[in-house]
Amino acid sequence: MQEKSWKPWALLGPALSAVFFLLVVPVCFIVVYSFWLRAPTGADIPAFQFGNYAKFFADFFYPSILIRTIRVSLETVALCLIMGYIPAYFFYQSQTKFKSLLLLLIMLPFWISFIIRTMSWINILGDTGLINYFLIKAGMLSKPLGMLYNEGSVLMGLIQYLLPFMILNIYVSLEGIDKSLIEAARSMGCTEWQAFKEVTLPLSLPGVSAGCLLVFVLTAGTYLPPMILGGPGNEMIANLIFKRVIGTLDWPFGSAISVMLLTLLVVIVWTYNRYLGIGQIFKSLQ
Amino acid sequence: MLKISGWSLIRLYTILIYAFMFAPIVVVLVLSFNPEQFGSFPMKGFSLRWFVKLAHNEPILHAFKNSLILGSLTAVFSTAVGILAAMAFVRYEFPGKNTLNTLLISPIMIPEVILGVALLLFIRWLQQPKSFALLVIGHVVLTLPYVLLIVQARLVGIKREYEEAAMVLGANALQTFKEITLPLLTPAILAGMLFSFTISFDDITATLFWATAQNQTVPVKIFGMLRNSISPEINALGTVMIILTIAAPLLAGYLSRKFAKGA
Numbered sequence: 300m301q302e303k304s305w306k307p308w309a310l311l312g313p314a315l316s317a318v319f320f321l322l323v324v325p326v327c328f329i330v331v332y333s334f335w336l337r338a339p340t341g342a343d344i345p346a347f348q349f350g351n352y353a354k355f356f357a358d359f360f361y362p363s364i365l366i367r368t369i370r371v372s373l374e375t376v377a378l379c380l381i382m383g384y385i386p387a388y389f390f391y392q393s394q395t396k397f398k399s400l401l402l403l404l405i406m407l408p409f410w411i412s413f414i415i416r417t418m419s420w421i422n423i424l425g426d427t428g429l430i431n432y433f434l435i436k437a438g439m440l441s442k443p444l445g446m447l448y449n450e451g452s453v454l455m456g457l458i459q460y461l462l463p464f465m466i467l468n469i470y471v472s473l474e475g476i477d478k479s480l481i482e483a484a485r486s487m488g489c490t491e492w493q494a495f496k497e498v499t500l501p502l503s504l505p506g507v508s509a510g511c512l513l514v515f516v517l518t519a520g521t522y523l524p525p526m527i528l529g530g531p532g533n534e535m536i537a538n539l540i541f542k543r544v545i546g547t548l549d550w551p552f553g554s555a556i557s558v559m560l561l562t563l564l565v566v567i568v569w570t571y572n573r574y575l576g577i578g579q580i581f582k583s584l585q
Numbered sequence: 586m587l588k589i590s591g592w593s594l595i596r597l598y599t600i601l602i603y604a605f606m607f608a609p610i611v612v613v614l615v616l617s618f619n620p621e622q623f624g625s626f627p628m629k630g631f632s633l634r635w636f637v638k639l640a641h642n643e644p645i646l647h648a649f650k651n652s653l654i655l656g657s658l659t660a661v662f663s664t665a666v667g668i669l670a671a672m673a674f675v676r677y678e679f680p681g682k683n684t685l686n687t688l689l690i691s692p693i694m695i696p697e698v699i700l701g702v703a704l705l706l707f708i709r710w711l712q713q714p715k716s717f718a719l720l721v722i723g724h725v726v727l728t729l730p731y732v733l734l735i736v737q738a739r740l741v742g743i744k745r746e747y748e749e750a751a752m753v754l755g756a757n758a759l760q761t762f763k764e765i766t767l768p769l770l771t772p773a774i775l776a777g778m779l780f781s782f783t784i785s786f787d788d789i790t791a792t793l794f795w796a797t798a799q800n801q802t803v804p805v806k807i808f809g810m811l812r813n814s815i816s817p818e819i820n821a822l823g824t825v826m827i828i829l830t831i832a833a834p835l836l837a838g839y840l841s842r843k844f845a846k847g848a
Contacts, residue, residue: 413787516696557703
């Protein structure tokens with residue numbers, strides 16, 4: 300077997316070099332750039348100074364976007380958990396022969412264009428959209444209810460995008476529970492609710508926490524829903540980065556904001572991995 | 586009695602969640618057939634007007650062509666690189682295996698905005714202009730972790746013993762690969778290509794960083810159109826995209842079953 304030891308490395312070569320040169324090295328560039336200076340002419344000057352970070356924290360404007368990003372991410376996590384646990388439990392307990400079809404259906408939006416799914420909330424929540432149309436027709440409203448371009452509509456788009464991730468994570472974890480444990484609890488006199496509370500729920504927590512982490516991380520870096528469904532006051536950190544880099548071509552400042560977003564996520568993922576292990580997350584994605 | 590009502594509540598809740606998930610999709614499908622000038626309710630009949638208009642929209646057709654070429658190239662490169670890496674993880678034992686696996690899959694959790702800025706800074710440093718090649722490279726990086734996950738799950742089932750049996754029975758290395766390994770790999774290859782094609786075809790955030798006026802993809806085009814207002818043409822385009830992205834996996838499923846029967 301010794302002579303074969305080079306083989307896995309040859310197979311891994313292309314993938315490792317792709318990730319190293321196209322991801323690790325470019326991310327290091329962001330870190331380096333975040334210390335550079337921007338000349339009044341717009342040119343970037345190599346330097347080592349913390350001006351870009353100081354600018355971020357100079358007044359409350361930029362930090363408030365960071366805080367909003369964290370708040371919206373937490374809200375999305377909570378809503379996905381509330382909306383996702385019961386369907387996952389339904390898949391686990393259901394005896395229906397359509398179970399695999401139902402699971403496939405919940406994955407289906409994942410295949411469908413993200414921008415179309417996000418944009419379509421305008422068709423539903425807008426002034427001439429589905430909900431307002433029916434409410435006015437039913438005589439419950441005289442003029443349309445403004446449901447668009449606020450945090451609520453952004454959350455709709457986010458949940459629609461992220462809920463399948465939460466459901467699948469919880470489902471995978473529930474599916475791993477030995478059903479005889481629940482039967483044992485029942486035969487010892489637990490009610491169905493007690494058996495759920497004492498056996499099923501605690502055993503599904505790894506999936507719950509993996510789902511929460513994944514949803515948080517994906518929300519914190521999200522660009523499209525706040526851009527399309529949010530108003531000026533719903534900007535998140537990714538929108539700020541895009542505006543600085545593509546809009547005003549302020550590379551050093553854009554890099555500094557990127558570094559802060561990345562640091563936030565790395566700290567969260569690292570802490571999670573330290574205490575709970577990251578492996579669970581990848582299980583559900585298969 | 587209590588048991589039944591509890592379960593029906595769970596079922597009702599699940600149905601409502603499905604309604605929530607599919608509402609935006611159904612609404613796009615329905616509205617795209619509305620002949621009205623503004624893409625909104627109420628429906629004033631049924632017409633293919635906006636699809637006809639779409640078919641004559643040169644910039645969108647151009648974007649479609651870009652998206653198809655980009656998706657296909659991404660699928661080929663990403664799957665090739667992904668299959669090789671997956672073989673290493675499934676077939677061999679080597680030091681640092683788990684760490685490397687996590688390292689290769691973790692880009693899933695890196696926000697696309699960061700990937701977008703990073704790669705753009707890198708080619709700026711190399712003094713290269715934005716180009717179609719940048720999009721292909723970027724999309725390979727974006728899709729590789731997903732391909733690796735999918736393909737690895739498919740490969741686990743392929744036992745080394747089949748190949749060894751072929752060798753023992755007198756097949757040479759090339760014959761073994763052609764007759765045993767490749768047919769067994771085909772479903773994994775198809776799955777990887779389909780997955781990376783779809784992700785590439787749908788990607789918007791990172792693509793917005795890398796695209797130029799000449800290299801617009803369909804989602805970037807839609808994003809630009811949304812700046813004005815939501816026109817019925819966007820809904821029609823949405824319907825086309827939905828049908829395409831649903832048809833592709835179904836077709837792949839059908840093909841892989843056909844392959845399986847033929848083998």
